[in-house]
Amino acid sequence: MSSASYAQAYPHAPITIIVPYPAGGGVDTMARLFGAALQAKWGHPVVVENRAGGNGAVGAQLVAKASPDGYTLLASAEGPLVMNQHLYTKLNYDPTAFTPVTIISSSPMFLSVTPSVPVGNLAELLAYAKAHPGALRYGTSGVGAPSHLSGVMLEMKTGIELTQVPYKGSAQSLSDFLGDHINMLFAFQTSAGPYFNTDKMKVLAVTSPQRHPAFPAIPAIAETLPGFAALSWVAMVAPPGTPPEIASKLSSAIAEAMKSPEIKKKIEELGSTPIANTPAEAGAFLKEESGRWGEVIRAAKLKVD
Template structure:
């Protein structure tokens, strides 16, 4: 009988080893999911899909993108925060990851502790545009006019609490002017009303405004990047007139918190190599964005600083979740 139980124990242990090995193999070969807290077709979705294939080639794995829009990106973020830190579930997030920390009274996750930042994928400066009928040529002209006519000029806002909304409020804080926000349900109708002259001003993504600027339907007054952009060499950086002003959207790759540092480095390295491949760089730049690819440590410090930076702007704006 004793020999029987010894044999049984050996069989159980052997089965456990085989099953454990099979599970590890399944986990290592299963598709990596990148969750996106925005609908398909938007810039965040495009960034994720641009990165997925090239990153998968680096890892020798299939990488798929799943859209989980809702609550300003918080739905997807919550799913990743609660996922196992095994490298199979990642998050492509954007500036709202930092903004939401102040915009929402409470979140079901900690935007710092519950995530492992892997790398910044890209940054996306915006451009301050005006309808051509507005008698201003640059930022200095706009500040002068806004001070002469407080509350008589308007900013079109594609989404309350978005990076573009807060770019405008940062501008007003720096310039000391009062310009009224006109909220819209989406960027497209906001752009259309500025094109039609119904609203005078807007902060727009470069990709959304570039064709209209070249066609003379919108006038570019300034860009939100620290320096002038190659796409608009004659358009000043707003910081040239308002020192210290900068407001770029960013897109970054996160993993669940408590991830093994070696695994985090492997995922980060794969993403960073993918970002620098010519095809990926070209596609990122076609969206009016600038490829990045910093280290996990650099990205972590950046996210923490962004949460602090946006807090005062959110408080100034009085923005509430939609």
């Protein structure tokens, strides 16, 4: 049967979305949100399975080896699809071989400092960092996480010296930040948003290429450092060799679901910007992100194995 005729009949069976992280996180929430939308649209069960481990490699490998028929999908953040190929010497899958479906959403980070740091904007922060090498201690979710690589990129572009303090998750780093045990953070709106307008946190800039529409008064780092961009995002991909007609059908269905006011509101509540682009646009985005972070990781000589 040709791929075109096969795609025309798609879907005619249950779909499984693999999430390479534990249940309850942002990617898991997105997968379940759109899984329910696909199930409602097509009338076939859509099951979300959490296969955590290996910085997302366990779940990614499972999908990489699945049948390319559109019935096993991967909903993932940047680690398994972009970072891992540069951080690990050996992987049991090829991150570049997946069939792109869509980028569901993206989330910037907010560069913040504690009130004890005597600065009021990014320019003052950079001047302070140059005068006090290593004095700015920023919490991260671990080596190779967006919160870590954002700091590495800031060092590369400015020549400052920061001190990374790795944690097992963002909740602990935020707790230590609020307790003034660390004094700088690349914070996500989902966890740190309630503190943005309080005396607990000074938000200096956002890591998106432009200002965030929900926080127009907060400048983008790129306004001071052109080309700076650091986003966390959620992508949907299919196994290598999946017919493009199936990828397009999935992409269109997700884009249609994205028009729902309820779904858009939920995504914005998660601190994310809805995207839902085409497979071609998703592929170009993944390639661009791989180039951006690969350059940072190589320059910093980062390896986790």
